[in-house]
Amino acid sequence: MVHEWALAEAIAGYVREYMGEHKILKKLTISLGELQSIDREILDFALKEILKSMGITVGELNYEVEEAVLRCRKCGFEWKLHKKLFSEEVLEAIHFVPEVIHSYYKCPRCGSRDFDIVRGRGLRIKEILVE
Amino acid sequence: MSFKDDPRLMVIGDRLRSVRNIVPIMSSKGGVGKTLVASLLALVSVENGLRTGLLDLDVTNPTTHIVLGIDPSKVKPIEEKGIIPPSIHGIRFMTIAYYSLENPVPLRGYEIDDVIREILAITQWGGLDILFIDTPPGLSDESLDVLTYFTNPRPLIVSTPSPLSIRSVERLLTLLVEQGINILGVVENMVVRVTGHIRDLCRRYGVKYLGQIPYDPGVDIAIGNIEDLRNTKFYKHLMESFNILRTMLI
Numbered sequence: 001m002v003h004e005w006a007l008a009e010a011i012a013g014y015v016r017e018y019m020g021e022h023k024i025l026k027k028l029t030i031s032l033g034e035l036q037s038i039d040r041e042i043l044d045f046a047l048k049e050i051l052k053s054m055g056i057t058v059g060e061l062n063y064e065v066e067e068a069v070l071r072c073r074k075c076g077f078e079w080k081l082h083k084k085l086f087s088e089e090v091l092e093a094i095h096f097v098p099e100v101i102h103s104y105y106k107c108p109r110c111g112s113r114d115f116d117i118v119r120g121r122g123l124r125i126k127e128i129l130v131e
Numbered sequence: 132m133s134f135k136d137d138p139r140l141m142v143i144g145d146r147l148r149s150v151r152n153i154v155p156i157m158s159s160k161g162g163v164g165k166t167l168v169a170s171l172l173a174l175v176s177v178e179n180g181l182r183t184g185l186l187d188l189d190v191t192n193p194t195t196h197i198v199l200g201i202d203p204s205k206v207k208p209i210e211e212k213g214i215i216p217p218s219i220h221g222i223r224f225m226t227i228a229y230y231s232l233e234n235p236v237p238l239r240g241y242e243i244d245d246v247i248r249e250i251l252a253i254t255q256w257g258g259l260d261i262l263f264i265d266t267p268p269g270l271s272d273e274s275l276d277v278l279t280y281f282t283n284p285r286p287l288i289v290s291t292p293s294p295l296s297i298r299s300v301e302r303l304l305t306l307l308v309e310q311g312i313n314i315l316g317v318v319e320n321m322v323v324r325v326t327g328h329i330r331d332l333c334r335r336y337g338v339k340y341l342g343q344i345p346y347d348p349g350v351d352i353a354i355g356n357i358e359d360l361r362n363t364k365f366y367k368h369l370m371e372s373f374n375i376l377r378t379m380l381i
Contacts, residue, residue, distance in 0.1 A: 002210045003210055003213060003214060003253055005212040005213065006142070006212055006213030006214075006252060006253040006255070007138075007139075007252070007253070009142050009145070009212075009213075010138040010139045010140075010141050010142045010252050011138045013138065013141030013142050013145075014138035014141045017141060073239075093229075093230035093231070093232075094230075096214065096229075096230055096249075096253070097227060097230045097231075097246055097249055097250065098245075098249070099236075099238055099242045099245060099246045099249075100227065100230045100231045100236065102235070102236060102237050102238060102242075103230075103231040103232070103234035103235060103236050104234065113235065113237045114237060114239075116239070117242075121245070122249070123138070124136075124137075124138075125136065125138060
């Protein structure tokens with residue numbers, strides 16, 4: 001089982017903390033940043049297993065992919081990421097630590113590595129409902 | 132994402148639960164030998180039979196892998212419910228260089244924090260007697276993250292006898308003492324002439340003086356070759372400092 005399991009544990013820990021005395025997780029929506037290329041099926045499997053082991057009844061689990069947008073700090077250019085530009089090795093490196101994109105990628109307009117990941121970096125909880 | 136809304140922070144404590152001693156190697160001044168002290172202390176620790184880890188937290192300029200003589204393109208962590216740091220010369224060793232290789236890693240402060248959260252959240256250290264952490268100079272994100280994300284870090288401070296280093300370390304000691312951090316002690320490195328200034332500093336702050344390492348030009352030549360490093364004066368003096376700090380470990 002891969003990296004996604006560790007992230008599922010993190011989400012489950014957050015959910016448990018958030019739920020307090022509640023036992024039913026009515027709805028959970030997770031945003032998956034395009035940059036990190038999280039395997040949705042593995043994450044879903046791991047998350048369900050871990051939540052079940054915590055005695056939490058899971059209702060609706062939703063995943064939304066957030067496209068990656070970058071903005072250059074030097075020239076202000078904003079662009080969407082085209083992952084086809086990257087080799088498998090680079091995609092895997094970015095999968096583990098998304099910020100290493102700065103090691104492999106530059107602003108297409110001015111060539112600067114000093115850019116922000118405006119959105120679509122990694123994993124975040126978008127909505128959580130309990131009862 | 133705010134501090135409390137980041138799920139990764141929920142598991143950092145779990146990942147480090149079986150690590151008995153967390154020892155960040157710190158100094159506010161650059162060029163005092165933190166990376167060499169961190170890397171070689173890890174080797175000394177293994178030699179003394181301790182289950183040892185080394186984390187390179189200098190994420191914009193990782194160099195511990197260079198000291199240890201490994202090519203990060205040829206070594207990778209094992210994926211198992213996260214990532215398991217590979218064993219390098221008996222050390223469980225984790226560095227961003229596995230992913231950035233020898234490319235530049237220019238990061239803004241908030242990105243450094245994100246990298247550190249990610250690495251701490253996914254790294255499965257397992258049981259360790261001691262985890263050494265190499266940190267960059269300054270009092271910025273990496274140093275603050277060490278004090279924020281680790282439970283009971285026990286910093287080991289490195290200083291040279293230079294007034295610039297001593298004044299910088301004094302600022303670091305002020306910060307650590309006012310936060311109630313349990314400091315292991317100070318190692319005096321690159322000593323050419325014995326002055327006693329760092330001993331005085333230790334006395335003033337109630338911190339243990341862990342010994343001095345004479346300036347050793349041979350150590351740079353030995354970088355990347357473990358056997359040569361073990362034969363340096365630097366290594367032998369570090370063994371003496373390790374014997375003192377070992378008595379202070381949990």
